[in-house]
Amino acid sequence: MSINLxxxxxxxxxxxxxxxxxxxxELITERSGVLxxxxxxxxxxxxxxxxxxxxxxxxxxxxxxxAVVSGVVAGALMAFxxxxxxxxxxxxxxxxxxxxxxxxxxxxxxxxxxxxxxxDDKFAVLFRGTDVLAQHWLTYVGFLVLAPVxxxxxxxxxxxxxxxxxxxSFEAADVAGISVxxxxxxxxxxxxxxxAIGGAFLTLAVLGSFTLDxxxxxxxxxxxxxxxxxxxxxxxxxGALIFAGMDALQLQLAITSAFDAVPGxxxxxxxxxxxxxxxxxxxxxVRYPGSYLKAYRRA
Amino acid sequence: xxxxxxxxxxxxxxxxxxxxKRYGDLLANDDVSLxxxxxxxxxxxxxxxxxxSTLMKVVYGLVRPDAGTVAVDGxxxxxxxxxxxxxxxxxxxxxxxxxxxxxTVTDNVALSGTGLGRVDRAETRRRxxxxxxxxxxxxxxxxxxxxxxxxERQRVEIVKALxxxxxxxxxxxxxxxxxPQDVRALFETVRRLRTAGLGILVVSHKLREVAEISDRVVxxxxxxxxxxxxxxxxxxxxxxxxxMGGSTDEVAAATATPAAEPSELEAAVGMEVPxxxxxxxxxxxxxxxxxxxxxxxxxxxxGEPVLRLTGLTVSRGGRDLLSGIDLAVRAGEIVGxxxxxxxxxxxxxxVLSGTLPVTSxxxxxxxxxxxxxxxxxxxxxxxxxLTEDRRGSVVPQMSVEQNLVLEDLPAYTRRGLLDRKAxxxxxxxxxxxxxxxxxxxxxxxxxxxxxxxxxxxARALARRPRVLVVAQPxxxxxxxxxxxxxxxxxxxxTEGAGVLLVSEDLDELRALSDRVVxxxxxxxxxxxxxxxxxxxxxxxLMAGGGSS
Numbered sequence: 001m002s003i004n005l006x007x008x009x010x011x012x013x014x015x016x017x018x019x020x021x022x023x024x025x026e027l028i029t030e031r032s033g034v035l036x037x038x039x040x041x042x043x044x045x046x047x048x049x050x051x052x053x054x055x056x057x058x059x060x061x062x063x064x065x066x067a068v069v070s071g072v073v074a075g076a077l078m079a080f081x082x083x084x085x086x087x088x089x090x091x092x093x094x095x096x097x098x099x100x101x102x103x104x105x106x107x108x109x110x111x112x113x114x115x116x117x118x119x120d121d122k123f124a125v126l127f128r129g130t131d132v133l134a135q136h137w138l139t140y141v142g143f144l145v146l147a148p149v150x151x152x153x154x155x156x157x158x159x160x161x162x163x164x165x166x167x168x169s170f171e172a173a174d175v176a177g178i179s180v181x182x183x184x185x186x187x188x189x190x191x192x193x194x195x196a197i198g199g200a201f202l203t204l205a206v207l208g209s210f211t212l213d214x215x216x217x218x219x220x221x222x223x224x225x226x227x228x229x230x231x232x233x234x235x236x237x238x239g240a241l242i243f244a245g246m247d248a249l250q251l252q253l254a255i256t257s258a259f260d261a262v263p264g265x266x267x268x269x270x271x272x273x274x275x276x277x278x279x280x281x282x283x284x285x286v287r288y289p290g291s292y293l294k295a296y297r298r299a
Numbered sequence: 300x301x302x303x304x305x306x307x308x309x310x311x312x313x314x315x316x317x318x319x320k321r322y323g324d325l326l327a328n329d330d331v332s333l334x335x336x337x338x339x340x341x342x343x344x345x346x347x348x349x350x351x352s353t354l355m356k357v358v359y360g361l362v363r364p365d366a367g368t369v370a371v372d373g374x375x376x377x378x379x380x381x382x383x384x385x386x387x388x389x390x391x392x393x394x395x396x397x398x399x400x401x402x403t404v405t406d407n408v409a410l411s412g413t414g415l416g417r418v419d420r421a422e423t424r425r426r427x428x429x430x431x432x433x434x435x436x437x438x439x440x441x442x443x444x445x446x447x448x449x450x451e452r453q454r455v456e457i458v459k460a461l462x463x464x465x466x467x468x469x470x471x472x473x474x475x476x477x478x479p480q481d482v483r484a485l486f487e488t489v490r491r492l493r494t495a496g497l498g499i500l501v502v503s504h505k506l507r508e509v510a511e512i513s514d515r516v517v518x519x520x521x522x523x524x525x526x527x528x529x530x531x532x533x534x535x536x537x538x539x540x541x542x543m544g545g546s547t548d549e550v551a552a553a554t555a556t557p558a559a560e561p562s563e564l565e566a567a568v569g570m571e572v573p574x575x576x577x578x579x580x581x582x583x584x585x586x587x588x589x590x591x592x593x594x595x596x597x598x599x600x601x602g603e604p605v606l607r608l609t610g611l612t613v614s615r616g617g618r619d620l621l622s623g624i625d626l627a628v629r630a631g632e633i634v635g636x637x638x639x640x641x642x643x644x645x646x647x648x649x650v651l652s653g654t655l656p657v658t659s660x661x662x663x664x665x666x667x668x669x670x671x672x673x674x675x676x677x678x679x680x681x682x683x684x685l686t687e688d689r690r691g692s693v694v695p696q697m698s699v700e701q702n703l704v705l706e707d708l709p710a711y712t713r714r715g716l717l718d719r720k721a722x723x724x725x726x727x728x729x730x731x732x733x734x735x736x737x738x739x740x741x742x743x744x745x746x747x748x749x750x751x752x753x754x755x756x757a758r759a760l761a762r763r764p765r766v767l768v769v770a771q772p773x774x775x776x777x778x779x780x781x782x783x784x785x786x787x788x789x790x791x792x793t794e795g796a797g798v799l800l801v802s803e804d805l806d807e808l809r810a811l812s813d814r815v816v817x818x819x820x821x822x823x824x825x826x827x828x829x830x831x832x833x834x835x836x837x838x839x840l841m842a843g844g845g846s847s
Contacts, residue, residue, distance in 0.1 A: 156420075158413040161402075165410055168399045175397035176411030177382030285616060290400070298361065 006131035008248050013132070013139055014206065016237075016244035018043070018198035020142040023222040023229075023236050024150050025194030029075075030226055031154065032187035033167040033291035034082055037093025039195050040219030041100030042074045046196025048104040051119065051203040051210040052111075060123050060204045064197065067204075071196025074100060075189035083184045086295035097219070105212055122208035136205040138197070143237070146194070151233040163187060167289040170296045180296045195219070217272075224275045227283050239278070246271035310373055312337050312498035313358075313389070313467045318367035320353055320522075327353040328364065329522040335467060335498035340489060342501045342513035342530070346542055350522040351502050355471055359391045360384045371467065385411060390460025391469045396452050400445030407444050408459045430462045434491050449639065450481030457488060467498040474508055478639055479805075479838035486512050504542075506535050518542055602630035603666075605681070605766040605797040606651075611660035613650055613821075620646045621821045623660070628766055628797040633788065635812030635829070636801040639841050643821035644801045645687070648770045651799075652684050653677050665765040678706060683764030687771040687801075689751050695744035699735065700726030702743050703758050729757040734783070749780025756787055767791060770801040785811060805834050819843050 022043055029036040036042075046067040054063025074096070081092035126140070127133040154160035165173040166183040174180055198218070203210050221243060229235035250267040253259045259267065311334035320328040327350045335341045345351045356362035358369055360378040368375045371387045378384050384391070398407050408430070409423045427440050436454045444452060453473065460468050470489070474482045489512055492499055503509055509516055509530065516533060518526035518541040526541040606628040613621040621643045628634045638644050649655035651662070653674040662670045664680040672680070686692055693702045700722050704711045711722050726739035735753045737746055743754060752772065759767060769788065773781045788798055788811060802808050808815055815832040817825040817840040825840040 157415065157417050159415045161406060161410060161413055161418060162415075164402060165399045168401050169397075171395070172397040172399050172407075172410070175381045175391075175393075177380065177385065178411070 004131070004252075008245075008252060010132045010134060011248035011251065012241060012244045013135055013143075014244075015247050016240040017136070017139040017142050018201045018218055019222055019225065019240035019243060020147065020198075020237055021138070021201065022195040022198030022219060023225045023240055024146055024233065025191040025198065026222045026226050027191075027229070027231060027233065027236055028150065028163070028194070029187050029191035030289065030292070031163045031167045031231055032184045033170065033289050033294065034078075034184055034188060035089045035093065035223075035293055036075075036078060036188065036191060036195075037090060037223070038074060038078045038096035038100065038192070039093075039222055040215060040217070041097030042071055042192045042195040043199030043215045043219045044097075044104055045070050045074055045100045046199030047203045047214045048108060048199075048210060050196070050200030052107075054119050054122070054204055055117060058120055060119065060121060063119075063204050064200055067196045067200035068193045071193035072189045074196070075192025076185065078192065079185045079188040082295060083181055083188075086297060089293050089295075108210065108212070116209060116211075118209040119204070123205040136201070138201050138205055147233055147237050154233065167291055170291045170294070174296070174298065195222075198222075221272070221275060224279055227286055228275075228278050230286060231289065242278070243271050243275060246274045311335060312372060313500070314370040314373070315354075315358065316368045316370070318354060318357055318364050318369075320357060320362060320364045326522045328357065328367075331367070331519070331522070331524050333517060333524065335500055337466075337496045337498055338493050339515065340493055340499045340501060340513045342503055342509040342516045343519060344503060344506070344509055344516055344538060344542055345519035346504060349519045349542070351519055352471070353522075354519070355391065355393075355469060355502060358384065358389060358469065382411070385463050385465065388464065388466040389469065390463065390465030390467070391471065392453060392456040392460065392473060393471045394475055396456055398444045398452055398455060401443060403441050403443055404438055404447075404455055404458075405440045407455055408440075408462050411459075412463060427458065427462060430458050433495070434458065434461060434488050436488060448481075449641075450477050450484065453477070453481075453485065454488070457492075461492075465497070467500065468492060469500045469502070471502045472504070473501065474503070474505065478842045479834050480842055482508075506538060509538070510535070602795065604628065604663075605630050605665050606768075606799060607661075607663040609661045609663075611650065611662060612658045613646055613655060614658045619821055621650065624821075624823055626799075626816060626823065628799050630765070630797050631792055631795045632813045633792050633798040633800055633811050635808035635815040635832075636799060636818060637805065637808055637815055637832075637837050637841060638818035639803075642818050642841075644770065644818055646821070647818070648684070648686055648768060648801060651677075651682065651768045652686065678762065681765030683759035683762060683767040685752075685755050685759055685767065685769040685772055687774065689748065689755065692755055693743045693751065696742055698740045699730070699737050699743055699746070699754055700739040702754055703729055703761070706758060707762065725761075729754075729761060733757040733760075733787075747780075749776045749783075752776060752780060752784060756784065760787070760791070764796060766797040766799065768799045768801070771803065772800070773802075773804070773807060805837060808832075808837075809834075817841055 022039060026036055026039050049070040050063040050067035052063075053066030054060045057063070078092060078096055081087045081096070082089050123136050123138065125134050125136055127135070154163065162173070162178050162183050165176065165178055166180050170180045173183070199215060202214050207214070225236050225239040225243065228239045247270075250270040254264060254267050313333075313335040315331060315333040318328050318331045319326070329350075331350075331354060333341070333343075343351055343354075353362060357364045357367075358378070360380045360383050363379065369378055370376060371389065376383070376387050378387065378389075381391070399410070402410070405420065405424045405427045408427045409418075424440050431438060431440075434457060436458055438447070438451060438454060438458075444455060447455065457468070473485055477485065489499055489501070501508070501513060513530045516526070516528050516530050516538060517524055518538060520542060526538070528538070604627040606626075608624050608626045611621060611624040611626075612619060624647070626634070636644060636647070646655060650657060653672065657670050660670070661668055664677060664682045667680045669677050669680050669682070694705070697705075703726050704722050708717075711718050711725070723739055729735065730737065730739065733753045733756060735757065736750050743751060746754065767788075772784050772788070776784065785807075788800065791798055800808065800811055809829055809832055812829050812832075815827055815829055815837065816823055817837060819841060820843065824843070827836075
């Protein structure tokens with residue numbers, strides 16, 4: 001049995017990319033005290049709208065832009081439910097996920113009854129021919145721009161302080177003249193846009209096509225990663241890499257003859273088991289943000 | 300701070316004119332007008348529910364008045380949010396602090412008014428330190444607020460007001476949660492603010508504070524401003540009468556009755572009577588006999604221990620919440636447990652109730668070891684309890700009669716069915732005996748705090764406990780209920796049961812207890828007969844000054 005380590009790292013980075021985009025998106029919304037369970041549906045929406053726009057226009061850039069817009073709309077909708085109407089965050093998020101996936105599937109079946117459409121033009125791989133560095137630009141931007149910039153914004157800017165204050169104690173934020181409503185709307189819209197980019201990465205960069213199981217639980221993995229990371233950017237990136245590493249490993253092991261006897265399903269479950277184990281070990285003593293899951297109403 | 304020296308006296312910094320606020324049938328504020336001059340400390344006195352909080356919320360933009368204006372420096376303002384208030388120079392320190400525990404002192408102070416872009420932390424920190432020096436507050440600007448004591452957090456709030464160049468500072472019940480030492484530090488800070496020319500409004504229901512710190516006192520009753528007096532010349536009895544609505548003579552008479560329980564007058568006006576402050580004691584000598592002498596203290600006739608904790612330790616996550624507690628309550632005595640909130644009192648009550656497991660040590664009720672017994676067996680052994688979480692101890696949507704039998708269902712069940720007649724009869728008996736102002740079928744949620752406490756008291760006492768554990772039994776209660784609860788605890792002692800009284804109200808502890816035990820960081824740091832438990836001594840121990 002032989003494992004190509006460099007190829008493994010390369011695969012890990014690719015697999016981790018949508019988790020980094022969507023995970024950081026979730027992290028931003030949760031920092032404002034909103035658990036955004038619409039993440040799975042929003043990633044799905046981004047993947048589908050991105051694909052659709054790219055297929056119609058012939059340009060993956062148009063697809064990405066459309067995905068971002070769809071994410072912002074999904075985030076605004078979620079904000080309308082949990083901020084403006086003050087509805088339960090769990091129910092709103094799960095409901096929105098079911099709704100978005102259903103709409104996308106329905107539209108897909110209407111437009112492409114039975115076909116397996118592919119894009120004429122998808123995002124190209126940079127540094128083709130190398131093992132590790134042959135990645136899409138979204139991977140580079142995700143790790144080298146999005147993560148450090150988010151980290152810096154959260155830590156060193158007034159915007160980050162506002163997000164922190166709203167997420168930890170919205171009464172204190174309100175008294176300090178910070179609008180809880182506006183902060184949460186912005187966090188949800190920006191965060192959901194990042195989730196949509198994570199989804200669009202799958203169709204516009206990796207596959208170049210759309211399938212009905214395109215997201216397959218990656219959104220839920222992000223929810224776990226954010227808790228595992230305790231709402232900090234770099235641990236979330238690390239968590240994404242660990243999950244992706246396990247996934248890349250099981251992909252390689254599945255094609256080596258030594259593991260013929262192991263059921264394929266078990267191999268597929270490996271990274272998810274790793275997430276559960278990580279949460280079981282590290283997630284027990286987590287201190288959640290003070291206004292997590294709560295809607296704000298002035299007394 | 301203030302510009303023109305000549306006209307500052309004449310022109311008030313803060314001026315409220317005709318503030319009126321109505322909630323349905325209730326007039327929370329009725330045409331209230333009030334002025335605060337620069338360099339003046341005005342105290343606003345009033346009972347719970349007199350409308351103080353509503354008025355403060357109006358000034359701070361959290362509540363819109365139906366009529367009236369708020370003016371600063373003679374300019375009428377349109378205040379619709381705390382931000383507007385702050386921009387107008389009004390700073391407020393509320394009872395519930397508006398702080399983010401996971402942020403540093405610096406970030407908390409600077410939070411309001413921070414833009415969206417990069418924060419210059421070094422510069423902000425320098426300005427925060429400067430503001431702290433101006434009022435003589437010393438705090439580490441880099442510490443997380445979550446690691447500060449209550450008193451320290453309050454200082455952060457005051458610094459915050461100053462940092463934003465506030466010219467009027469409102470302190471809402473500032474001493475409610477402080478140790479006597481913290482209170483002294485606070486008053487020192489207030490004096491400095493006054494010297495700096497700020498206007499200060501202290502909202503309080505404690506006469507002692509008012510006498511010590513203010514230049515002028517205004518009294519609010521049922522939403523109306525009923526009095527405006529100069530502190531130096533007003534008598535406490537007069538203020539008490541204004542607060543309660545009785546005549547001065549009536550209150551003075553009650554005050555002068557020699558046999559009156561010390562808690563009586565305090566209860567009557569919902570205040571703390573100065574007991575050892577030479578400056579103020581002259582006016583109230585009659586009201587403050589030696590604590591413990593009149594409530595029928597029965598030290599000496601106490602019997603066997605009915606509650607005994609030996610080396611009781613509770614750890615969670617590697618941290619000791621309670622460590623090595625040795626404590627006994629004997630039959631016929633009340634033991635008071637003092638401590639600043641968060642030093643293990645809540646955990647102790649939970650351990651006794653059986654909702655928090657013991658890590659090591661033993662717990663006996665009336666001679667039986669109940670260390671690892673469940674709640675039912677503890678009740679059977681003779682333990683009664685009244686926790687501080689009143690609403691968490693009842694099922695609000697259920698009726699009074701159902702809540703009364705909740706802990707004792709088997710006794711009211713026949714062949715698996717609830718015996719409704721017996722339940723009703725029991726409820727009627729309890730309502731009669733404990734003077735609960737409700738019908739058996741009323742939902743507990745509709746009861747006032749005092750009546751809810753009576754339901755809980757009835758439930759606990761109906762089982763004739765050998766020892767009763769009570770936490771904050773009178774918090775938030777009105778005068779009548781306050782006295783009633785004290786009377787019941789006193790009777791329980793006379794009947795030979797033991798009582799462990801956990802309270803943050805030092806006057807309550809000193810009025811009722813035979814012995815006082817002080818808890819600090821989960822350890823017993825002091826124990827003394829009540830006669831030796833002066834507020835000063837308790838304060839030192841409560842602040843950790845007694846542990847080496």
